[in-house]
Amino acid sequence: MFQGIHTVGYAFFGPDDRLDREAMRRQSRACVAGGSHGLVMLGLATEVAKLAPEERRAAVEWAAEDAAGLPLGVTVFGRTPAEQQDAVRHAEGAGAAWVILQPPPRPGMPEDELMAFLGPTIDAARIPVGLQNAPEFMGLGLSPANMAELARRHPNLRALKAEGPATLVQQVVERTEGHLAVLNGRGGMELPDNLRAGCAGMIPAPDCFDVQVRIFEAMRRGDEAEAERLYAGILPAIVFVMQGIDHLICYGKRLTAARLGLGAVYDRAPGLLPTSFGLATVERFARGLGPLPG
DSSP: OOOEEEEEOOOOBOTTSSBOHHHHHHHHHHHHHTTOSEEEESSGGGTGGGSOHHHHHHHHHHHHHHSTTOOEEEEEOOSSHHHHHHHHHHHHHHTOSEEEEOOOSOTTOOHHHHHHHHHHHHHHOSSOEEEEEOHHHHSOOOOHHHHHHHHHHOTTEEEEEEOSOHHHHHHHHHHHTTSSEEEEOGGGTTHHHHHHTTOSEEOOOGGGHHHHHHHHHHHHTTOHHHHHHHHHHHHHHHHHHOSSHHHIIIIIHHHHHHHHTOOOOBOOSSSOOOOHHHHHHHHHHHHHHOOOOO
């Protein structure tokens, strides 16, 4: 279930600042048509912290409707274990294949406290659980040693969504000794090396996922030269959008929208607003990448 490229959707808004159902549908259907191995909803790219609880539930239900049989992963945001467990139950009811727990929004939380916070929700879930470990983006996370210890204590912890360099991810793969399926994010940066490091796959936003699927398949069949050729072609776009989460939401979303032919993109505050230079850069990358499937 965890193998491959699992695309995490953006939250598209209309001019009324409400979630745009049609744009979200087109995004998910493009991911299905483009060969994504799974869908993920409510990650950092989905601006989960800006969404009201009812919006999170709607986004999950829409993704489940549009997944066309692909495994759906749901990122779980919550300030308390009770909030997280409520979100897990909703994801289970919507048909999610797995959930990805985010640490609570408490930067600097000690690792032992974070492990104690996560444990009850892992044990309560009826579907496999992953953990998003993104200390650079979220201000807290677990070391490779504590990640391995958490997996030992709670067998239903089955996967890790990392957000770090391939060198660090390789240490996590080694320390967890195959108990966790490790997937990296960061827009698919270092994709071939992440696979060489032992990652089961990646969880990028849809900006250039279609090419990333082809890279994964090339690596799986042993054609590393083709994988590296394809990766070199998309790396400038990845570097452009992955200058931070706000930058990804501003420009990565617009790159995806341009490739989907969606037209105007509306931002939910607070967030980074685009510049004319940034928009011209998005347009250039969109022309080079071409339309998304579907």
